Amino acid sequence: MRQTLRKAALLLLLVIICLSYAAGQDADPSPTGNCSTLPCLTTYHNNNARAGVNSMETTLSAASFPSLSATTVTLDAMVYAQPLYVSAVPFNAGACTGGSARNMVYVATENNSVYAIDAGTYTICKQVSLNSGDTAIPVPDLPPAPNTTTPCNNITGNSTYGTVGITGTPAIDPGNNVLFVVSAHKSTTGVYTQRLNALDITTLASLSTLDLPSHITGSPTFYAINENQRSGLLVTRNSDSSDNIFVSWGTFCDGNAGTNGSFGLIAEFDWNPTTKAIGTAVETFYPQGAYTNLTSPNSAGPAGIWMSGGAPAADGGGNVYFAVGNGHFEGITSKTLNFGESIVKLGVVPTYSVLDYYTPNVWNVLNNGTNSNVSCSEYPNDHTCVISALPQGDWDLGSGGVVLLTTSSVTSYGELVAAGKEGMFYVTFYCKSSTQCPTTNWNQLMGGLDGLASAGQGGYNTDISSRSQDYSCTPVATAMKPSPGNLAQCFYGVPVQATRAESGERATPAFWSPAGATAYLYAVGTTDALEAYAFSPSSGTFTITTVPSGATTYNYPGATPTISWDGTHTSTAIVWVLETAGYKTGSPAVLSAYAAVPSGTALNQLWTSGTTGPPATKFVVPTVANGKVFVAGGSCTSSTSCAGALTIYHQ
Numbered sequence: 001m002r003q004t005l006r007k008a009a010l011l012l013l014l015v016i017i018c019l020s021y022a023a024g025q026d027a028d029p030s031p032t033g034n035c036s037t038l039p040c041l042t043t044y045h046n047n048n049a050r051a052g053v054n055s056m057e058t059t060l061s062a063a064s065f066p067s068l069s070a071t072t073v074t075l076d077a078m079v080y081a082q083p084l085y086v087s088a089v090p091f092n093a094g095a096c097t098g099g100s101a102r103n104m105v106y107v108a109t110e111n112n113s114v115y116a117i118d119a120g121t122y123t124i125c126k127q128v129s130l131n132s133g134d135t136a137i138p139v140p141d142l143p144p145a146p147n148t149t150t151p152c153n154n155i156t157g158n159s160t161y162g163t164v165g166i167t168g169t170p171a172i173d174p175g176n177n178v179l180f181v182v183s184a185h186k187s188t189t190g191v192y193t194q195r196l197n198a199l200d201i202t203t204l205a206s207l208s209t210l211d212l213p214s215h216i217t218g219s220p221t222f223y224a225i226n227e228n229q230r231s232g233l234l235v236t237r238n239s240d241s242s243d244n245i246f247v248s249w250g251t252f253c254d255g256n257a258g259t260n261g262s263f264g265l266i267a268e269f270d271w272n273p274t275t276k277a278i279g280t281a282v283e284t285f286y287p288q289g290a291y292t293n294l295t296s297p298n299s300a301g302p303a304g305i306w307m308s309g310g311a312p313a314a315d316g317g318g319n320v321y322f323a324v325g326n327g328h329f330e331g332i333t334s335k336t337l338n339f340g341e342s343i344v345k346l347g348v349v350p351t352y353s354v355l356d357y358y359t360p361n362v363w364n365v366l367n368n369g370t371n372s373n374v375s376c377s378e379y380p381n382d383h384t385c386v387i388s389a390l391p392q393g394d395w396d397l398g399s400g401g402v403v404l405l406t407t408s409s410v411t412s413y414g415e416l417v418a419a420g421k422e423g424m425f426y427v428t429f430y431c432k433s434s435t436q437c438p439t440t441n442w443n444q445l446m447g448g449l450d451g452l453a454s455a456g457q458g459g460y461n462t463d464i465s466s467r468s469q470d471y472s473c474t475p476v477a478t479a480m481k482p483s484p485g486n487l488a489q490c491f492y493g494v495p496v497q498a499t500r501a502e503s504g505e506r507a508t509p510a511f512w513s514p515a516g517a518t519a520y521l522y523a524v525g526t527t528d529a530l531e532a533y534a535f536s537p538s539s540g541t542f543t544i545t546t547v548p549s550g551a552t553t554y555n556y557p558g559a560t561p562t563i564s565w566d567g568t569h570t571s572t573a574i575v576w577v578l579e580t581a582g583y584k585t586g587s588p589a590v591l592s593a594y595a596a597v598p599s600g601t602a603l604n605q606l607w608t609s610g611t612t613g614p615p616a617t618k619f620v621v622p623t624v625a626n627g628k629v630f631v632a633g634g635s636c637t638s639s640t641s642c643a644g645a646l647t648i649y650h651q
Contacts (some may be wrong), residue, residue, distance in 0.1 A: 027318040029237040032175030038087035039625045042172035044232030044311035045082070045508055045560065049404040052510035052560070052621075055567035059627025059651075062595040062606060063571040068629070068649040070612040071122050075644035077111035077136075078156060078634030080230070080309060081169040082621040083646060084179070085630065086201060091116060093203040094126030105623070106172070106201065107632055109644050110155065112136045112165035112183040116204050119628060122648055128204045130183040130197055136165030137184045137192060143226050145253040152253035155228075156636040157584060163642070169232035169311060169621075173243050176273045177201050180245050182229045192225040196247065196269060196278055207276040215280045216267055227263075228252045228304070230619075232311030236318045236348075243271035244348065245278070246312055246320060250304025254326060254394060263288060264304030264324065266312065268352065283352035287324040287339040303327025303340040303398075308557065309619035310401020310508040315414065319355060320346040321430065323418045325398025329363045341366045341397045343418050345430055358428045366395045366422060395421045401508030401560070404430075405521070406537065415540055417511075417521065421504035423494035425523075425533075427541065489541040493533065494525030494558075503527065506619070507560040510575065511535075512596060517570050520596070524559040530577055530594060530603055548598035550605055555581035557618045563596060564624040570597055574606065576624055578631060580616040586635035589616040591649065614645035627651060 028048040030040060039056035046052055060066070084106045092099035096118055103119040112130040117123065139162045142151040156162030170181035179199045186192055198207040213222035227249040234246040248266040265286045270279030288303035303324050305312070312322040327340020341363035345356035360366070397420035405415040405427075419425040494505050505525050513519035519535040521542060530550035533542040557580065565573035573596035580589050591609040615635035623630040627650065634644035 027236040029173040034088040035174040041085040044169040048314040052562040057564035061572040065606040073646045077109040079632035083630040085625040096125035108166040134185045134187045136163035162636040171233040171235040194224045210278040245269040248305035250306035307401040308506040323398040325396035400505035419505035423504045425493040427489040506557040510561040522561040526558040550603040582616040586637040589613040
């Protein structure tokens with residue numbers, strides 16, 4: 001009997017150890033709580049890999065697509081944030097009391113309102129305003145666009161009215177029943193703040209707040225009026241159920257407010273589920289650590305993190321990935337770190353620092369549009385020659401979001417893809433944590449500066465034409481075995497128009513990788529159709545010779561696709577694309593559904609919504625769950641007040 005009990009105790013201990021290990025490895029809180037078995041879309045593009053897939057959609061199917069109707073819920077202001085969806089929430093507040101399980105949709109507006117809406121009845125269960133004796137920031141107060149005295153209006157589309165409140169997509173930890181969101185405020189005395197809020201998703205009650213800039217550390221100084229919090233939030237979960245909240249900022253209209261501060265940054269805050277407190281100890285990374293006040297023509301603006309509303313990604317080890325727009329590059333040198341025009345990997349444990357980066361050798365050209373230092377006859381492989389015909393302008397890498405394609409482990413390397421205004425897709429290697437990367441070259445797995453084997457080369461004002469080994473788009477010699485300076489692949493996937501500044505990728509691609517079937521990356525560039533690039537896990541590269549595409553062209557700014565399927569049958573898979581080109585005129589957003597599996601070289605369109613959608617807001621992403629599609633939007637172009645709406649497409 002004693003031996004049996006000893007064995008049982010040992011078995012229980014092993015189970016506890018295994019569960020603890022699993023919890024430590026699960027950095028994405030999306031599948032916790034009820035969301036482990038029910039469909040939930042709790043963060044930008046559905047999960048921390050930013051793949052944009054819902055694998056629990058059993059109602060909507062490409063094989064038998066139903067007829068959809070539209071129901072619209074009126075909101076108090078424009079919406080940029082993606083609607084978030086949580087199944088079986090015991091909501092008990094406002095118009096929805098009793099605490100019965102409801103499928104809930106959460107929507108945030110530019111008036112600093114958060115709505116909790118019953119996804120079954122379309123009832124607004126509760127609306128809360130995060131304004132407490134203050135207001136959202138009026139657009140006329142914003143810093144001016146470069147070389148003008150006109151306030152930057154790239155949020156509302158109007159420089160005289162409207163407000164900037166909540167722009168970045170919130171994030172939810174369903175295991176802790178908490179929603180995190182950043183709001184922007186102006187007090188009655190004219191003081192500007194941005195506020196990190198934690199709300200209870202069962203009541204929308206405030207759990208805690210943290211006003212910024214008082215808790216942003218480091219240099220330069222954070223000025224809340226100048227920082228554009230457009231990028232979605234990232235939340236990762238620790239083994240003790242606490243959360244890490246990552247918030248990133250860029251600038252308004254690529255402006256530089258000089259000594260008043262206007263810079264890109266990403267900061268990490270801690271959430272304690274016991275005390276419900278947001279930690280004031282925050283770690284901060286500025287991608288443009290030096291040259292922060294440059295006004296020379298060599299820079300299109302300060303380096304910022306915006307990714308057209310995309311959110312930083314995180315791997316299973318809690319490392320963070322994002323793309324930086326504009327700015328100068330120096331890499332890891334004795335000077336202050338500068339990672340303009342780069343894809344950056346930050347490690348959180350044991351220190352908040354750059355573990356890895358990838359910077360195209362044409363980083364300076366992406367700021368300028370042309371570069372006369374490159375001889376195309378001498379260096380034909382340098383893709384500076386390909387883009388040298390572009391007009392001088394802003395072609396930054398960081399306009400597109402990052403997607404983690406494959407999962408890394410101790411013995412294999414994952415891959416990441418990102419693209420920017422130049423139209424080039426960069427497919428780079430990464431590993432899950434610094435301890436799982438080769439110790440001799442761990443900081444170069446994503447490539448560093450193209451073709452260069454050591455960090456810090458090709459720094460500020462370096463003559464690109466003098467580096468004979470500096471070639472772009474050189475694939476690795478051996479599949480899935482990255483070495484310093486190597487990419488898996490890079491290719492032009494979005495047509496770049498020399499006559500238009502509005503080109504390239506201003507969205508986050510979607511990546512669908514069904515077991516036993518072909519994996520695809522879906523992208524919709526500016527003035528381009530939906531395209532599907534087949535992915536080979538064995539080579540780590542995409543097929544770019546024959547690319548299936550849809551028949552519809554999407555004008556500026558393109559679109560971020562999202563995918564729904566039942567997780568088993570590829571015939572059910574649908575790619576959803578939202579046309580938002582009408583945002584300048586207040587025209588409706590147009591939702592379309594495509595069969596995810598190509599038919600030859602075509603992606604067949606199954607359905608389109610026509611003019612039933614809300615006013616289009618650029619960069620908005622649809623949310624698909626339980627047989628319904630949720631599309632938010634709004635407009636400030638048709639009157640002296642701004643309108644917002646959530647349209648639900650359903651059977």
